[in-house]
Amino acid sequence: MTALATAAPTLAERTARVADVLAEHAREVDDSATFPVASLDALRESGLMGLLVPVEHGGLGGDLADLARTAAELGGACLSTAMIWAMHGQQVAAIAAHAGPRLRADLLPRIARGEVYVASVTSERGKGGHLLTAEAPLRPEGDRLRIERDAPIVTGGAVADGFLVTMRASPEAGHDDVSLVYADRGQLTATPGRGGWNPMGMRGTHSVPLRITGDVPADQLVGAPGGFRAVATRTFVPAGHIGWAACWLGAARGALSMVLGMIRDPRTRGSFDPSSELLRRRLARARLDLDTVAALLAQAIRDAADATDPEAPAVQLRLNGLKVHAAERCSAVVDELVELTGLRHGYMRDSALPLERVHRDLRSASLNYANDRLYDANGAIALLDRDVTLAWAGRP
Numbered sequence: 517m518t519a520l521a522t523a524a525p526t527l528a529e530r531t532a533r534v535a536d537v538l539a540e541h542a543r544e545v546d547d548s549a550t551f552p553v554a555s556l557d558a559l560r561e562s563g564l565m566g567l568l569v570p571v572e573h574g575g576l577g578g579d580l581a582d583l584a585r586t587a588a589e590l591g592g593a594c595l596s597t598a599m600i601w602a603m604h605g606q607q608v609a610a611i612a613a614h615a616g617p618r619l620r621a622d623l624l625p626r627i628a629r630g631e632v633y634v635a636s637v638t639s640e641r642g643k644g645g646h647l648l649t650a651e652a653p654l655r656p657e658g659d660r661l662r663i664e665r666d667a668p669i670v671t672g673g674a675v676a677d678g679f680l681v682t683m684r685a686s687p688e689a690g691h692d693d694v695s696l697v698y699a700d701r702g703q704l705t706a707t708p709g710r711g712g713w714n715p716m717g718m719r720g721t722h723s724v725p726l727r728i729t730g731d732v733p734a735d736q737l738v739g740a741p742g743g744f745r746a747v748a749t750r751t752f753v754p755a756g757h758i759g760w761a762a763c764w765l766g767a768a769r770g771a772l773s774m775v776l777g778m779i780r781d782p783r784t785r786g787s788f789d790p791s792s793e794l795l796r797r798r799l800a801r802a803r804l805d806l807d808t809v810a811a812l813l814a815q816a817i818r819d820a821a822d823a824t825d826p827e828a829p830a831v832q833l834r835l836n837g838l839k840v841h842a843a844e845r846c847s848a849v850v851d852e853l854v855e856l857t858g859l860r861h862g863y864m865r866d867s868a869l870p871l872e873r874v875h876r877d878l879r880s881a882s883l884n885y886a887n888d889r890l891y892d893a894n895g896a897i898a899l900l901d902r903d904v905t906l907a908w909a910g911r912p
């Protein structure tokens with residue numbers, strides 16, 4: 517008897533299976549502010565940790581549209597776990613596009629097999645959240661690089677298998693001369709830093725302070741020495757903003773879908789009046805906000821795929837605008853849904869609808885790389901585009 521070859525599951529099938537696990541654990545990881553170990557195990561098993569790993573290295577060979585679709589589905593199940601996964605995807609995108617051949621050949625297959633979950637270390641005491649500067653320097657020691665880095669907030673820092681870290685390129689380098697370096701957990705000593713993790717929302721991300729020290733071979737730089745700016749512009753920021761925005765959009769879409777289900781459910785229909793003008797207006801506003809975020813997200817994905825000049829002002833404006841707009845509007849949608857569903861269904865922690873949790877989670881979106889920083893950047897970039905080049909009016 518010949519065994520029938522089973523077709524590999526589609527991306528949608530993999531995502532749907534994992535989303536059930538995330539949803540099952542969402543409340544518990546929020547209550548305890550602990551890392552969603554079972555959900556990460558399911559992601560490791562599913563192949564999704566290697567979504568952005570090229571096929572020749574054993575991955576699924578996905579692109580930014582796949583990242584966004586998957587992040588949105590996961591975001592509707594558990595926003596903390598979705599962000600953990602999307603941030604890992606952002607790190608993998610940078611490694612796949614900019615690491616040297618030895619690191620790619622060693623690391624990418626391990627990521628594809630679900631063995632390596634990569635955490636992000638960009639924030640640093642002293643410089644705050646500013647992405648393109650660094651304080652602590654990499655120190656060359658023969659053919660190795662010495663890492664001594666304070667890391668005040670590292671999502672999944674206690675469980676990650678590897679870290680992608682921004683550092684000043686050398687002790688002599690300026691603060692905007694930044695390198696990106698990869699380290700396996702086994703190459704580092706990671707000790708808990710000052711403070712813990714007891715935030716308002718995104719509690720399951722378990723984003724802890726760490727102090728990391730160790731050394732790695734010099735070919736574990738991702739991009740050229742001092743080349744983080746190019747990695748950031750081409751890959752790191754597009755994958756980051758697209759992945760985060762998709763997570764937030766998925767969480768807000770999931771919330772709206774649940775509220776619509778409740779309004780239409782015969783058992784709760786009496787609690788809501790679908791002919792109420794106020795209710796209809798609130799639903800229309802929520803839907804419009806989600807549609808505008810989705811449209812900007814789709815355009816940012818097209819920009820990232822098409823742009824020959826990723827630094828073109830119109831491209832930068834939309835990419836930063838996506839992050840800011842998604843953070844504001846997705847949070848506003850869920851706030852409005854709390855208002856619509858009221859104290860019993862929208863505000864209680866033990867309500868059947870998880871609006872209270874999603875509301876707290878989405879409150880972090882404007883802070884997760886400060887919207888203020890991006891407004892400031894976009895104001896300066898807008899001055900460079902006197903023609904006000906909009907996407908529908910032709911290519912930037």
Ligand SMILES: Cc1cc2nc3c(=O)[nH]c(=O)nc-3n(C[C@H](O)[C@H](O)[C@H](O)COP(=O)(O)OP(=O)(O)OC[C@H]3O[C@@H](n4cnc5c(N)ncnc54)[C@H](O)[C@@H]3O)c2cc1C
Nearest residue numbers: 636637638639644645669670671718883884885886888892
């Ligand atoms: C859930 C979550 C997970 C995270 N995970 C990680 C992680 O894994 N790794 C990591 O490195 N970091 C992580 N971060 C940190 C994040 O990337 C940002 O660096 C951090 O949230 C910024 O913190 P901040 O607001 O203190 O700093 P800053 O960005 O320095 O801002 C400080 C204050 O100054 C204001 N401000 C800043 N710039 C300007 C300006 N130009 N004009 C006016 N006002 C300004 C801001 O609004 C803010 O009030 C995470 C954050 C969150 C919320």
